[in-house]
Amino acid sequence: MSAVQAATPFETVRTPDPANRPIKVHTAKVKVTYGQKEALHGVSIDIAEKAVTAFIGPSGCGKSTFLRCINRMNDTIAGARVEGKITLDEQDIYDPDLDVVELRARVGMVFQKPNPFPKSIFDNVAYGPRIHGLARSKADLEEIVVTSLQKASLFNEVKDRLSEPGTSLSGGQQQRLCIARAIAVSPEVILMDEPCSALDPIATAKVEELIDELRANFTIVIVTHSMQQAARVSQRTAFFHLGHLIEEGPTDHVFTNPLEQRTQDYITGRFG
């Protein structure tokens, strides 16, 4: 780890985890280039298991790009190249032998804009389990769907209309449906890319509450533009700026006592 840091021309300021949680995702010197442009200049971070890690930073700082490396969604973008090392439970996820489809079943993702499929609510949630053959019987599948909807705190609102299209729900419900859809394949990590940016404050509060509950079972990484949100839901916070990871540490520490001037400036609203 120290060798890696020494080789990095940029030094990230780190504050260790007082709770000393085990590491779920480890990344070292991750660089991402789109065509000729380097968007990330070597990001190294350890993401703690069963905790919420928030990525904050101004627009275009590379936090979403970095997030999309963790389940290799950058593979789907033509011209994107990823260098460096990312491991999930000490397994290299860019190993050519690794099946990217399997990786994405282990690392789920929730997007900025709710993107339910144009199918029924039930089929939306059942989509992943069906593909991966997680249910042995119809009853099995129904149980998975119901449990996932319950975990996403959506079941009570939709239990009478599971056959209606997912697109008929409100924005906040759609986003919780997408979370239920991600939970249904029992991932270990859930990546959330500004999950509340398209939602109103009430829906946002519900999703935040949900994230807090999900922490008990999943490792969550959330990209957010809202400092309050990061402070409310996360245990650890990482601040990105211009493709560099500037500072990372326990959330209360980063927000109350940042070690870096730029972090201080950003969270107090001096830029960004």
Added chain:
Amino acid sequence: MGPLWLLALIAGLSFFGFVLGHWKSVVLSGKARGALAARPGYYGAYVLIWTAIPALLILVALSVGRPFLIEHTVRVNLPAQVLTNAQQLSLEVSGVEQVAAGLKLVTPEELEDIRIGVVAARSVFARHGLPLGEDVKPYQLMAAGTLNLVSDGLDTAIDAAVVAALAFGLIFAFVRVKPRLRARNLVENTILALMIAASSVAILTTVGIVLSLLFQALQFFSMVSPANFYLGTVWDPRFAAAGSTESGQFGFLPLFWGTLYISFFAMLVAVPIGLYSAIYMAEYAGSKVRSTAKPLIEILAGIPTIVYGFFALTTVGPLIRDYVALPLGLGTSGNNVLTAGLVMGIMIIPYVSSLSDDIITAVPRSLRDGSLALGATRSETTRLVILPAALPGVVGAVLLAMSRAIGETMIVVLAAGVAARASLNPFEEMTTITVKIVNQLTGDLEFTSPQTLVAFALGLTLFVITLGLNVLALTIVRKYREQYE
């Protein structure tokens, strides 16, 4: 002045009007900003519109009305015994028009000779390069003289009216150009009117075509009952001599079956190939491959159908006959349904693939990402998310291709033959509605015989079928379009 000169005059004066209006507005504004209600160009256009449009309308109206006025003059001057014979009348009118044209060619001396009867008008006209069918009768000469007078008078009247309209429009508009004149609104309204006129031309043409089809078809149905036509199983329109009562049988079903059967094979080829290539283009191919391959596929749509016909006749037909039909003992003809279906299918591949490609590409990226992020492969994503979302559009594309297949003629003539037959064997000759329409109309027959009129009944039926398909396609697309939005 002829109409061309008038048009040139209108164009010239309108341009002049534009310059004038522009100039006046600039002078009036005194180069101060905000003094004008519109930019100078609009004042120019204002004068231009006032100059050109009324004059053009008058020119068009008078030019359209001119033949009617002239025919009326001729009739008035014809003797009563000619007027009573309705069938003869149109011949007489055109005869008088020819004489009138001849009178313009002859010299005054010759004219005098004709009038006093020294020489026959026919020989004089012939010398000037205008052969006539028969000798000129005195009343024709009279009528022709009046006709020439009236038509000259009309020409002068048209000239005068157009010039007056031009002058009035130009001066009126020029006087009205003032700084607070809302010239933009007039220009805007004129453009709107032009657009409405353009779209009504398209709509009215459709209505006209349908009506002409309808009347002729009704005439056909007064001779052959619709039940016999739509339920008849034998197509045998004997080309009987004019006036004969024997008219043969006009069974629609063999043609309908042939059309459906050939289209069925065409769709069997075009839908899978078109759809798979669309999916490849939209979901898998890189942008380089896509930008090369897509236009190449679309070239298929640009090949003239007669060329596909050659291809079917000289290559595909014999191949199918020699290697499939003969060994199986199912047919001996190079003209068969299968050949026509295959080649037509190739022709309509781009209709399916190009439209489907656009529709698949229009499915939002977020749906793809959502599916991929759940650990679905690309083909699973395509099959379970993209295609269901794009389905209405794809169905629309397929139906559009199908109406194209149903209306195709040239390939069928060359590849499937002209024998009307209803059979399940795809290696036999069959034919379609459109081929029979061509067949019936290219004979040397009166336009009042059922043998010819049946073409209109067929055309009307075909129109209803393809219209129905198009409406169905549009309804499906419209109903489900917003599903993922």
